[in-house]
Amino acid sequence: MDTEELLQRYATGERDFHTADLSGAHLHQVDLSGVALKKAILFEADLSEANLVGADLNGVILRRANLRGANLSGVHLVGTELSEALLLSADLSGAMLWRAVLQNANLTEANLSRARLHEANLRGAILSRANLSGANLSDASLSQTDLMEANLSRANLSSARLPMANLRGANLERSELIKANLVGADLSWANLEGANLTGSNLSGANLTEANLTGANLSWANLSDAKLALAILRGAYLERSELIKANLVEADLSWANLDGANLSGANLSRAILAQVTLGSVVLRGAVLVDTKLSQVNLDQVDLNWVTMPHLPR
Secondary structure (H helix, E strand, C coil): CCHHHHHHHHHCCCCECCCCECCCCECCCCECCCCECCCCECCCCECCCCECCCCECCCCECCCCECCCCECCCCECCCCECCCCECCCCECCCCECCCCECCCCECCCCECCCCECCCCECCCCECCCCECCCCECCCCECCCCECCCCECCCCECCCCECCCCECCCCECCCCECCCCECCCCECCCCECCCCECCCCECCCCECCCCECCCCECCCCECCCCECCCCECCCCECCCCECCCCECCCCECCCCECCCCECCCCECCCCECCCCECCCCECCCCECCCCECCCCCCCCCCCCCCECCCCCC
16 A cells, blocks of 8 residues: 555545555655554654554554654554654653554654553663653663653653663652662762652662652662762661762761661761661771761661761
8 A cells, every 4th residue: 555545545534554554655744643553564654743643553563664743642552663763752642652662762852741651662762851751661671771851750660671771860750660670870960859769779870969859769779879969868778788889978868777788888978967877787888077967876886987087
């Protein structure tokens, strides 16, 4: 089927074109709202600025397709192949993308608010400055994905895989990151205020100057993490692993570090005002010029701790 035939039949009221082969079709700015293209082939098709509201695109092959600026709001794209597709500034708000493949796709500044992307493959995709607020990305694969300055506020990223992802300057306020894999991820200058990172793996992650005010990091792995100048005011860090973490000049005021392992951590010039340190492990930690106002150290083992100005 060619483009002309599709548009002629659509104009007469026909909507079902499932399994049609429209590879390379030129459909720039066309109105195909309500079309059914289930399992159709649109490899390298041009659907830029097209209106696809209400369309059924489940299982469609859209690999390397151009969907720049397309309206896909609320569209069903279950299991759809969108690898290397161009979706810059596309509207995918509320779209159903369960198990969709978006590997290496370009979604710069796309609107994916409230989109359902659970178990989707977004490895290597570009989502810089994209709107993913309220989106469901649970169990999604996002390794090496570019999410710089993306809006992920209140998004669900539970059990998502984000190793080596770029989340620099991203907004993750009140997001769910329970048991997420963030090994080696760049979260510098990110906003994680009130985020739930319980049991997440952040080993080797860069959280320099990140805002973690009130974040839940209980049982999280932060070994070798970079947290210099990070704001951890009122954060929950019970039983967290902070072995060899860099917390230089970090603000941990009112944080709960009960049972945390800070062996070999660098807390030089950090602020630990009114923190809870019950059962904390500080073996080999560096606390040079650390501010420890209103902190009870009576039950803390300070052997092997570098702390030249111990307040008593």
